[in-house]
Amino acid sequence: MTVWDRPEPPARPVPLDRERIVAAAVALADEGGLEAVSLRKVGARLNAGPMRLYGYIATKEELFDLMMDEVQAEILPAEPAGDWREALRNLAHRTRQAALRHEWLADLLGGRPAFGPNGLAVAEATLAGLDGLADVDTVMRAVETVSAYFTGAIRREITYLRAERATGLSKHDWQRASGPRMTRMLATGRFPALAKVVHDGTDVDAETSFATGLDWVLDAVAARLTPPPA
Amino acid sequence: MTVWDRPEPPARPVPLDRERIVAAAVALADEGGLEAVSLRKVGARLNAGPMRLYGYIATKEELFDLMMDEVQAEILPAEPAGDWREALRNLAHRTRQAALRHEWLADLLGGRPAFGPNGLAVAEATLAGLDGLADVDTVMRAVETVSAYFTGAIRREITYLRAERATGLSKHDWQRASGPRMTRMLATGRFPALAKVVHDGTDVDAETSFATGLDWVLDAVAARLTPPPA
DNA sequence: ATTGAGCTAATACGATGTATCGCAAGGGTA
DNA sequence: TACCCTTGCGATACATCGTATTAGCTCAAT
Numbered sequence: 001m002t003v004w005d006r007p008e009p010p011a012r013p014v015p016l017d018r019e020r021i022v023a024a025a026v027a028l029a030d031e032g033g034l035e036a037v038s039l040r041k042v043g044a045r046l047n048a049g050p051m052r053l054y055g056y057i058a059t060k061e062e063l064f065d066l067m068m069d070e071v072q073a074e075i076l077p078a079e080p081a082g083d084w085r086e087a088l089r090n091l092a093h094r095t096r097q098a099a100l101r102h103e104w105l106a107d108l109l110g111g112r113p114a115f116g117p118n119g120l121a122v123a124e125a126t127l128a129g130l131d132g133l134a135d136v137d138t139v140m141r142a143v144e145t146v147s148a149y150f151t152g153a154i155r156r157e158i159t160y161l162r163a164e165r166a167t168g169l170s171k172h173d174w175q176r177a178s179g180p181r182m183t184r185m186l187a188t189g190r191f192p193a194l195a196k197v198v199h200d201g202t203d204v205d206a207e208t209s210f211a212t213g214l215d216w217v218l219d220a221v222a223a224r225l226t227p228p229p230a
Numbered sequence: 231m232t233v234w235d236r237p238e239p240p241a242r243p244v245p246l247d248r249e250r251i252v253a254a255a256v257a258l259a260d261e262g263g264l265e266a267v268s269l270r271k272v273g274a275r276l277n278a279g280p281m282r283l284y285g286y287i288a289t290k291e292e293l294f295d296l297m298m299d300e301v302q303a304e305i306l307p308a309e310p311a312g313d314w315r316e317a318l319r320n321l322a323h324r325t326r327q328a329a330l331r332h333e334w335l336a337d338l339l340g341g342r343p344a345f346g347p348n349g350l351a352v353a354e355a356t357l358a359g360l361d362g363l364a365d366v367d368t369v370m371r372a373v374e375t376v377s378a379y380f381t382g383a384i385r386r387e388i389t390y391l392r393a394e395r396a397t398g399l400s401k402h403d404w405q406r407a408s409g410p411r412m413t414r415m416l417a418t419g420r421f422p423a424l425a426k427v428v429h430d431g432t433d434v435d436a437e438t439s440f441a442t443g444l445d446w447v448l449d450a451v452a453a454r455l456t457p458p459p460a
Numbered sequence: 461a462t463t464g465a466g467c468t469a470a471t472a473c474g475a476t477g478t479a480t481c482g483c484a485a486g487g488g489t490a
Numbered sequence: 491t492a493c494c495c496t497t498g499c500g501a502t503a504c505a506t507c508g509t510a511t512t513a514g515c516t517c518a519a520t
Contacts, residue, residue, distance in 0.1 A: 110382055152382035153378035194353050270475080
């Protein structure tokens with residue numbers, strides 16, 4: 001019985017870790033959206049069966065948690081912000097950029113607590129930028145208000161982006177000219193104010209719209225952080 | 231062969247309509263969340279098989295669209311608002327109330343265009359409350375900014391509410407005392423700003439937190455709608 | 461050499477969204 | 491009254507999913 005006769009031992013399975021699992025899941029989600037992420041497909045990318053993953057995660061939801069935290073790393077600013085306004089603005093814009101790179105992020109944003117290591121780091125960096133400017137409760141409210149704004153704004157942006165992609169029409173055109181139902185509804189005269197906005201409104205690009213609303217909110221925060229001189 | 235011998239003809243199926251379908255779906259979602267809504271279960275509530283529904287909807291997503299629009303009806307204000315601020319505040323609070331009644335709304339909010347009949351009516355009512363206060367683009371930005379805020383805020387509120395229900399702990403306690411991981415992380419000293427907030431922050435109730443942030447945003451809107459006297 | 465422990469893969473199960481198909485009832489026509 | 495045909499419904503079927511269970515295999519310790 002020489003070596004030649006004996007078969008090679010079965011290939012030891014490539015060792016796995018959460019990092020590789022999450023990377024595979026993120027890749028799948030980037031390509032096909034969240035619904036393209038199945039434990040079977042993630043496993044397949046790693047030459048593993050679906051059950052193999054259960055050594056690293058207890059449930060599919062946990063995989064989503066890990067994916068979110070992975071993206072938080074992209075949001076973490078490279079260097080501390082100059083002032084509080086820049087800190088909050090950066091947080092908002094970096095989150096938006098991450099969502100444009102990973103559209104599925106919009107589906108998860110605000111839908112689960114983000115308390116992974118990177119999520120905590122992002123929170124820390126943000127809060128550090130506001131430290132000492134007001135009592136903790138005011139600071140907290142400021143962060144929450146800004147976060148609520150950009151969470152909602154990003155979701156809407158991605159939602160319309162998907163709708164445009166699905167119909168091949170810009171939001172404006174789609175409401176105005178083409179959406180046959182929309183046109184018909186507006187023509188009934190039951191929605192005068194809406195009709196006016198759809199008709200006369202400018203089709204402003206998403207980024208400036210996001211930035212403008214953000215500036216408004218930041219102004220509001222400013223008014224509370226540094227109360228006007230008495 | 232008398233009547234008595236002949237069996238009754240097979241019961242004609244109860245006629246269906248979208249209204250009944252949506253009502254069944256909403257009831258299921260209210261009880262068990264969005265994931266409890268399956269075409270089979272909806273059908274079962276109406277003594278119908280799953281395929282029966284495909285005469286009324288083309289896809290499960292469309293059922294969600296109908297569900298959303300159904301809830302928009304609850305959001306539509308009974309009477310026109312007194313001024314623009316009341317209009318926007320009402321929209322926000324009524325949406326929040328709807329989400330507290332139907333928690334699954336938080337999962338859908340901002341995730342799909344809400345252009346059903348009721349959605350349009352809500353949009354109309356809101357825009358009507360702002361009519362003539364500024365150029366259409368500014369009005370649009372105002373509505374979008376406020377909407378983004380309350381979308382995000384509601385999502386966060388429901389998310390934490392669920393987390394509390396799952397762990398049996400209030401957000402505050404849970405971060406501070408009990409969440410063993412959180413405690414450990416904060417103890418590392420790597421998150422000083424965060425630790426301070428968690429430690430010293432007051433556990434303010436959700437409604438006032440929501441209302442406060444909303445007021446800030448409304449102030450910001452006010453500053454743009456009625457520019458300060460030159 | 462044997463046993464025990466720890467992973468892994470395989471199998472299995474119930475649920476889901478939806479395509480397909482056959483059928484049966486009702487209405488129109490001869 | 492007999493036939494057909496159209497409409498819509500139910501049943502069946504299929505691929506996919508998350509996950510529980512089971513059985514096997516490899517290595518370390520005895």
